[in-house]
Amino acid sequence: MTIVLKGGQVYDPANGLKGKVCDLWIEGDRIVAPPQNPVNLTVIDARGWIIAPGAIEIHAHLGGQPLTMARHFCLSEEREASGWIPPTAEIATAYLRMGYTTLMDAAMPSLTSWLTHVDLQEMVGVDRGAYVLSGDHALVLEVASHGDQKTLREILAWLLVTCGAYAIKLTNPGVATLWRKRIALSSLNDEIYPALTQRKLIKSVASAIVNLGLPHPLHLHVGNLGQPGSWRNFLQTIESLERLPAHLCHIQFYLYDEKESGLLSSAVGCVLDQLVSHTELTFDVGQVTFGPTVNLSADVQLIEWLHNLTNKAWSYQLWEGEGAMAALPTQYFPDDPVSAIQWATGLELLLRFPDPLRLFLTVDYPNGGSFTAYPQILAWLMQRDARREMLKKVHTAAMSYCDLYAIEREYTLDEIITMTSWGPARALGLLDRGHLGIGALADLRCYKPQIDLVKMFSDPVLVVKNGQVTVREGKIENNLPHGKILLVRPPIDECVQEQTTQSFFRNITIPKVQYGLSMCGKELANIEVVSCR
Amino acid sequence: MYGKFLTHMFACPFCSLHCDDLEISLEEQNLTSLFPICPKGINGFSNALSSLASNKKDKSSENWKEDWTRTIQLIKTAHHPLVIIGGGISYTAQRLAAALARQINAWADSPASLGGCALPWTAVEVGLTTCTLGELRANAEILILLDIHLEEDYPRFTNRIWRPGTQQPELLEINSHELFQITDQDPNEPLIKTLVHLRLCFSNFFTEPVIELCHTIGKMLDVSRGAIVFSSRLVSGGRMLTIELFGLLHKISVAHRCNWQALYLPGGSNWPGASQALSAESGYPCAVHFSPRQVKFSPIMYSATNLIEQNAPDLVIGVGDIGWLSTKALNRLRETPTIVINSVPLMENVGIWLPIALPGVDDKGIFLRADNVPVHLSPLIASQNPSAEYILQNIMEEFK
Numbered sequence: 001m002t003i004v005l006k007g008g009q010v011y012d013p014a015n016g017l018k019g020k021v022c023d024l025w026i027e028g029d030r031i032v033a034p035p036q037n038p039v040n041l042t043v044i045d046a047r048g049w050i051i052a053p054g055a056i057e058i059h060a061h062l063g064g065q066p067l068t069m070a071r072h073f074c075l076s077e078e079r080e081a082s083g084w085i086p087p088t089a090e091i092a093t094a095y096l097r098m099g100y101t102t103l104m105d106a107a108m109p110s111l112t113s114w115l116t117h118v119d120l121q122e123m124v125g126v127d128r129g130a131y132v133l134s135g136d137h138a139l140v141l142e143v144a145s146h147g148d149q150k151t152l153r154e155i156l157a158w159l160l161v162t163c164g165a166y167a168i169k170l171t172n173p174g175v176a177t178l179w180r181k182r183i184a185l186s187s188l189n190d191e192i193y194p195a196l197t198q199r200k201l202i203k204s205v206a207s208a209i210v211n212l213g214l215p216h217p218l219h220l221h222v223g224n225l226g227q228p229g230s231w232r233n234f235l236q237t238i239e240s241l242e243r244l245p246a247h248l249c250h251i252q253f254y255l256y257d258e259k260e261s262g263l264l265s266s267a268v269g270c271v272l273d274q275l276v277s278h279t280e281l282t283f284d285v286g287q288v289t290f291g292p293t294v295n296l297s298a299d300v301q302l303i304e305w306l307h308n309l310t311n312k313a314w315s316y317q318l319w320e321g322e323g324a325m326a327a328l329p330t331q332y333f334p335d336d337p338v339s340a341i342q343w344a345t346g347l348e349l350l351l352r353f354p355d356p357l358r359l360f361l362t363v364d365y366p367n368g369g370s371f372t373a374y375p376q377i378l379a380w381l382m383q384r385d386a387r388r389e390m391l392k393k394v395h396t397a398a399m400s401y402c403d404l405y406a407i408e409r410e411y412t413l414d415e416i417i418t419m420t421s422w423g424p425a426r427a428l429g430l431l432d433r434g435h436l437g438i439g440a441l442a443d444l445r446c447y448k449p450q451i452d453l454v455k456m457f458s459d460p461v462l463v464v465k466n467g468q469v470t471v472r473e474g475k476i477e478n479n480l481p482h483g484k485i486l487l488v489r490p491p492i493d494e495c496v497q498e499q500t501t502q503s504f505f506r507n508i509t510i511p512k513v514q515y516g517l518s519m520c521g522k523e524l525a526n527i528e529v530v531s532c533r
Numbered sequence: 534m535y536g537k538f539l540t541h542m543f544a545c546p547f548c549s550l551h552c553d554d555l556e557i558s559l560e561e562q563n564l565t566s567l568f569p570i571c572p573k574g575i576n577g578f579s580n581a582l583s584s585l586a587s588n589k590k591d592k593s594s595e596n597w598k599e600d601w602t603r604t605i606q607l608i609k610t611a612h613h614p615l616v617i618i619g620g621g622i623s624y625t626a627q628r629l630a631a632a633l634a635r636q637i638n639a640w641a642d643s644p645a646s647l648g649g650c651a652l653p654w655t656a657v658e659v660g661l662t663t664c665t666l667g668e669l670r671a672n673a674e675i676l677i678l679l680d681i682h683l684e685e686d687y688p689r690f691t692n693r694i695w696r697p698g699t700q701q702p703e704l705l706e707i708n709s710h711e712l713f714q715i716t717d718q719d720p721n722e723p724l725i726k727t728l729v730h731l732r733l734c735f736s737n738f739f740t741e742p743v744i745e746l747c748h749t750i751g752k753m754l755d756v757s758r759g760a761i762v763f764s765s766r767l768v769s770g771g772r773m774l775t776i777e778l779f780g781l782l783h784k785i786s787v788a789h790r791c792n793w794q795a796l797y798l799p800g801g802s803n804w805p806g807a808s809q810a811l812s813a814e815s816g817y818p819c820a821v822h823f824s825p826r827q828v829k830f831s832p833i834m835y836s837a838t839n840l841i842e843q844n845a846p847d848l849v850i851g852v853g854d855i856g857w858l859s860t861k862a863l864n865r866l867r868e869t870p871t872i873v874i875n876s877v878p879l880m881e882n883v884g885i886w887l888p889i890a891l892p893g894v895d896d897k898g899i900f901l902r903a904d905n906v907p908v909h910l911s912p913l914i915a916s917q918n919p920s921a922e923y924i925l926q927n928i929m930e931e932f933k
């Protein structure tokens with residue numbers, strides 16, 4: 001089947017198109033050059049529409065056991081009052097309705113990775129993948145402590161393959177291992193395992209990932225999240241990577257300083273030059289939005305700290321052989337000084353960081369709030385007056401302790417498309433998407449231009465996934481394409497991993513044949529193995 | 534597959550421990566041995582194998598056809614159906630059951646509604662601090678088994694928790710009916726000896742004194758890591774009790790700056806799967822109504838027990854084992870149109886029974902262990918029975 005979108009304004013930052021009026025041809029699931037004799041041609045009149053590549057979610061919690069834990073806190077009959085987390089399949093369609101065509105789950109435990117995959121299978125209409133939590137995996141810690149980079153590579157490759165993961169995630173690595181002993185992890189130089197500091201682990205894993213040639217570098221949740229002064233540890237972590245590539249997630253949550261009043265203040269100015277100069281790094285923001293939600297993280301120390309701060313009930317589950325997951329209900333109020341400062345810090349960062357190819361929009365769903373707030377956030381970025389209006393409505397601390405009001409910048413549409421499509425695609429090493437060049441995956445979104453940007457970004461007039469129209473005038477079409485589960489499968493040296501994993505499996509209650517996807521890996525449906533470099 | 538054979542590393546479907554280290558041997562589809570020996574497992578396998586033999590006789594293809602037609606007809610004409618997602622079926626089947634409930638705008642419930650949704654509400658009220666079996670094995674210094682009948686319910690619990698060649702955690706069983714005797718029994722046993730001095734007297738097991746007792750034990754032993762293990766017996770005692778228990782754990786942890794966890798051993802096999810499946814399909818762990826506009830949650834009103842006792846549903850579809858309903862509700866099912874999709878019938882003369890294969894016996898499937906860890910079960914023998922997934926997919930196909 002061939003589709004032509006005729007006469008739209010095409011925004012394709014990767015190919016230098018900034019609203020060029022042209023026709024866009026799709027054959028099968030790919031963008032193609034105008035064919036000689038198109039078969040089964042569907043002509044879509046796109047005159048006046050904005051056409052852009054499908055958006056990509058680089059960091060959100062979307063399924064598996066962790067989300068079940070978060071849902072335990074959403075028992076109110078009034079959904080809106082509890083930050084209700086929709087069923088997994090609905091999460092996917094809600095993203096799709098906004099023009100998102102690729103989603104990444106940021107925290108898949110290895111022990112229950114099969115459960116994450118059941119959810120991923122249900123998320124039809126988009127491509128999706130998951131990062132495997134590795135920062136407290138007993139094997140990773142043990143091998144890294146020996147300084148044996150070759151075996152570390154093997155273990156990371158084994159984890160990726162066994163769990164059907166797309167990338168390696170470290171969440172404040174070592175935190176759960178120390179937390180079990182009631183020891184707080186506060187610095188990169190803390191010993192998290194005999195002869196292993198957090199600093200050494202981060203660098204070893206980042207380096208092993210480069211050597212494995214994975215499409216996405218280390219995905220890192222830095223320590224000391226949310227603490228006043230956390231920007232210092234954040235910068236030290238960047239230095240500890242010694243210029244190795246990495247993606248640092250939800251970084252807004254680290255950019256806080258402390259005022260004498262005891263309140264937080266934005267520390268964007270303290271880190272900006274460093275962020276800009278480290279061109280080997282990419283980031284996502286973790287923007288805070290207002291309303292009830294659930295904090296969900298493998299950083300169990302962080303959630304306990306929040307629990308002590310707020311006195312709210314919290315839950316955690318410790319997993320044998322690896323880390324933990326913890327959850328705590330929360331609410332960001334516009335008239336609360338801390339929430340307001342967090343909100344303003346995220347926007348300040350987005351507006352002061354100059355390169356949309358390296359800083360992406362996320363809310364770290366559900367931590368910063370719901371992803372359905374993306375259209376509103378985009379509108380604030382593009383409309384100075386709208387965000388200043390909002391700034392006047394939130395607690396005055398945001399005005400006093402952040403530089404948001406003074407910022408004149410307004411994002412261009414080209415920049416918005418870059419930060420939501422081509423930027424994350426490039427960071428994920430998914431070079432077949434995020435752009436509309438010949439041969440690219442035909443994932444795209446079309447908007448009817450309008451003054452109300454929130455409405456425009458909320459309701460794309462058309463969304464195409466794999467060359468198939470999936471959303472028309474805001475309505476989901478029937479028979480969505482299944483989409484692919486994105487995985488990597490680096491080669492494994494069976495001998496090395498057999499030897500190395502033996503003691504690990506003696507210590508846990510699940511045998512190797514039952515671990516992760518071991519029993520069903522070959523049966524996984526709809527997968528796409530993305531090649532390593 | 535047939536005749537005499539031996540399978541290594543076999544996983545068991547008959548309690549929520551789902552042991553995966555069994556060797557089992559069959560001769561002509563009769564169980565000849567199960568190693569390590571577990572009376573409950575042996576019983577379960579023997580019953581499953583023998584009922585399999587008799588099912589085949591009972592359920593002719595004509596009966597099947599008739600039951601199938603009636604099933605579809607009943608679902609078509611029902612205005613207020615209720616789908617109950619039980620244990621004893623695979624997690625995939627549980628997800629399908631929840632999806633079916635959504636498709637036909639039914640009420641749906643899981644065993645998580647026991648005790649007025651005790652566990653989910655505990656999370657909201659005081660939090661849930663839990664861990665996997667292996668975590669206990671590696672770290673716990675003491676396990677307090679609260680009203681758990683290990684022999685009866687989880688015969689191999691200690692095998693799963695104790696690792697050969699390592700220090701075993703202290704094990705303290707507190708059962709409601711034995712509580713009085715604990716205080717003056719076996720004075721040589723060190724842990725019990727300390728308890729003797731407490732001279733505690735309890736009028737009611739499910740009250741503050743037990744919580745105090747556990748607290749005191751924690752203090753006395755000065756252990757830094759322990760767990761309270763409890764089961765659905767305790768949860769079905771009510772929401773407040775469960776909330777209190779978790780509140781206690783929190784107190785102990787804070788008082789001792791230590792880690793105390795709770796491990797809930799749900800009574801039925803793959804119960805954790807049922808609530809997780811419903812949660813992933815509805816956003817709530819139990820007691821929901823998939824009404825046409827949006828899913829609604831009401832732990833009291835929409836619990837299966839309450840709905841059936843109130844005569845609210847005009848059709849009940851039980852997928853898996855739903856024997857955990859109250860006796861009153863089970864009796865009501867004799868008068869309510871009911872479809873039971875399970876490997877064994879629910880009761881004599883209750884509704885239509887669509888027999889299915891049982892993962893771990895004549896089907897494969899993944900069950901969630903008590904601690905939510907997935908365990909793969911493989912078939913021992915082949916049978917004519919369809920899988921639950923097959924039945925559910927076909928029903929859903931009819932209503933597309």
Ligand code: SF4
Nearest residue numbers: 545548552571574689
């Ligand atoms: S303890 Fe439970 S799972 Fe293990 S063999 Fe016995 S019945 Fe089966």
